[in-house]
Amino acid sequence: MIEYNKKGLNKETLIDLYKSMLKPRLIEEKMLILLRQGKISKWFSGIGQEAISVGVTKAMLDDEYILPMHRNLGVFTTRKIPLFRLFSQWQGKANGFTKGRDRSFHFGTQDFKIVGMISHLGPQLGVADGIALASKLKDKNQVTAVFTGEGGTSEGDFHEALNVASVWQLPVLFCVENNGYGLSTPTSEQYNCKDIADRALGYGMESHIIDGNNILEVYTKVNDLAKSVRKNPRPILLEFKTFRMRGHEEASGTKYVPQDLMDAWAKKDPLENFQAFLKNEGIIDEAQEVAIKEDIVQEINEHLQQAFDEAIITPSESEELNDVYQNYTYQEVSPNDTTEELRLIDAISQGLKQSMERHDDLIIMGQDVAEYGGVFKITDGFVEQFGRDRVRNTPICESAIVEAGMGLSIAGMKSVVEMQFADFVTSGFNPVVNYLAKSHYRWSQNADVVLRMPCGAGVAAGPFHSQTNEAWFTKTPGLKVVYPAFPYDAKGLLATAINDPNPVLFFEHKALYRSIRQDVPTAYFTLPLGKASLLREGHDITIIAYGAAVHWALNTLDKHPDIHADVIDLRSLQPLDTEAIYTSAQKTGKVIILQEDSLFGGIASDISALIMENCFEHLDAPVKRVASLETPIPFINQLEDQYLSRDKFEGELLNLLAY
Known part of the structure; x- marks a missing residue:
């Protein structure tokens, strides 16, 4: 069914391409068994699409970034990620890449220059732009390859990413795997042009349509384009025609796909066709085929057992909290005197x-x-x-x-x-x-x-x-x-x-x-995040504010010199200086929080709750929140003045002092 052109590729390269496609296929077949046994929770199959992942990855240099999707197992295996780490990832073990915090291919690894997807699909296209921009600015002569499906091309991120890449002439290969369906929605309901590649014209961008089931066409075409882009940086839209032979994920099934369509594409299986081609060409024989499969199966089983033997993750609250942000040690640069x-x-x-x-x-x-x-x-x-x-x-x-x-x-x-x-x-x-x-x-x-x-x-x-x-x-x-x-x-x-x-x-x-x-x-200096500023000191009441509301509070106090208040300018809302807040609340016993934002769901609500929970026994009155109206912000001055919390603050302050 598939016509192959070796284009001068040697025997070793042809066999390597075959092995590289066979490995993800055999892994998938094993994963489908484990799924039925309840040993993994979910699987997004790329069976029938291996030629795209393998061909593109083989055309890339090891130090060039690839941003794959959830049907691109061949990207990860071709980059030679140890299989036990992939298996640990899918089982939620510590040797995976996300410490059990995410599943499937929702991860990246700098060691292998792979940046995995998030479920929203589209954002990785713009991320590829940023990586390619860095490469261009550093004159690295590198290509970035990013994958999406035909369904993902309906997202606004696709338009934005291609437009930016074209305007900035970024060295990105936008690889669209057109596999016929976005979950159950066929391409006829996804877009209304003949080919997705046609969209490139609107971005002033080069495009190509490639038989995504022909490993030699994928590899040789992408290899030639990658070499060209390294010399002449520019974005290219690649549409790979292929088909999804299994459900969106295994629980979805394929009942919505006409059987004759499934049968037609089954005859175009990229692995079976290439294997038959290699045999017909005398490049491999049946004994070699069996030996290659046995080696890969043995590797799979050994690494799978290693992952199964790995201990389950022991939850650690401190580790979870510490990993939300990258550790950063603040370095103070003191201000100069001028x-x-x-x-x-x-x-x-x-x-x-x-x-x-x-x-x-x-x-x-x-x-x-x-x-x-x-x-x-x-x-x-x-x-x-x-x-x-x-x-x-x-x-x-x-x-x-x-x-x-x-x-x-x-x-x-x-x-x-x-x-x-x-x-x-x-x-x-x-x-x-x-x-x-x-x-x-x-x-x-x-x-x-x-x-x-x-x-x-x-x-x-x-x-x-x-x-x-x-x-x-x-x-x-x-x-x-x-x-x-x-x-x-x-x-x-x-x-x-x-x-x-x-x-x-x-x-x-x-x-x-x-x-x-x-x-x-006049010179460069730094201030720490998470450290509030105590602008005024007093024992009557604590006033907490930030942004313009700080000035509203100070102006109000200027009108009432008899009020002696602690005025806390938060400066940083996340991280929040709770120590400064609690110390002042415990000292004065009364707290009023002024914000410009509308009341419900604003940060004043959380600060109030924190004070009530941590300083309750020191309080002489309920914590008061003052905020703007629960409306969108109006235009004309009279309505905007009414909207803002600015003019309400004085009355609420005096009422709380009198409590």
Whole structure:
């Protein structure tokens, strides 16, 4: 059924390709038995698609990254990952790659330059962009290969990743395994073009259609393209025509597939056809075939027994908590004595510029951040100093750019991504909370990414440019959240956020950008995350706030010099300085928390609960939360003033003092 062209490949290469396809097939057949025996919990079969995984991987160099999917077992075996580690992974053992925290192929390994998928499929495409960008910036002449299925091409991440790769001419091979069905949905209900490869035209991108069941066509074609891309960096869309011979996962079955279609594709089995070809060509005989299978089966059984003999994981709460973030030892750089008066916006710009000077591997990405300097002009002049390679305008594609930041981190680089407005992070929410936040916990890969988040109301910007949405992220383990209120803090905390190898969301209140001034050290310095600032001291009451709300609280106290309050500026919301909070609450006995965000589900609620649980016996009154209305943020000044918690604070403060 399959026509093979050896194209000068020698006997050793042909046999190696055969062995490389046979190994994942035999492993799968064993796994299906174990699944029926209840010894593994789930299996996503790639039977019938081995030629794609093996051919692509064989065409790649060992130091080039591959981002596979859950039907690409051949990628992992061809990269020669010890089988017992794969078996341990699937059994949730410690010798796996995720310490029992994730299953299947949801893992990566720097040792083998493989970055596994997450269930949301699409984000890995943008991650490949980031890895390829790092390769291009470092002149490594490397290719990155990333897999998706025909169903995944319907996701927005696919469009964004291909668009970015084309605009930036990134050396990425986008490998689409078109296997006929996305779970039970056929291709006729997935897209309305003849071939997925046709989409490349819209991205100004080269594309090729390859018989995904022909190992020689896959290997030789991808090998030629990879060599070309190493010399001439550019993205290429590859559509591999193949078929999924088993269910989406084994429990799904294949009843929705017409039998004649199954029979037709069974005749195109990549392994059986290639095996017959090798025999007909006299390259192997039956005795060699049996010997090869016996060797692989023996290896499988030995490694499987090793995994079975491995002890089950003993849960450790401390280990689980310690692995959420990459360990980071804060290094203090003390401020110099020379200061200048800066606005908040100037301090952020200066701090970012000095970090760029300090870290040669730091990349800034965002809409209009290059020559235009960003909508708030924070990166104005950066292109002239650092060049367009390091200060990169992006298309309007928040998801792909967050993912590219993750890819840069995998490749050992740092990035600062500017969300033009914090509200727009919703367009990149998935990679923030599911990729950046979870990667270190899942497979010890940090996300060295800072997201700058211009936020907040008070500037008549309306519902889509005014949110202060920090609570979305303080809720997500694996993220750090910083929210300064003063220029000094903003500069020092931004430097630390960039130094920290973990993902940090850095909130910058737009209404404070040009309204708050302070003397700030001129040289580079750092401040620790998770350390609140005690702005004023008193015994009457504790006021806790952050961002613009800090200034609202201070202004209120200026009107009431008789109130002697502890004023705590949190500065960092995750990690949170609970010691400062508890110490003050126990001292004053009354606590009021002021936030700009609406009340329900805001961080003030959690701080209140923490105080009630840890300081209850010291309290003389209930903890009071003051927050904005439970509505979207309105545009016109009269409505915005009514919305904000700013003008409510004074009355609530006086009521609590009188309790």
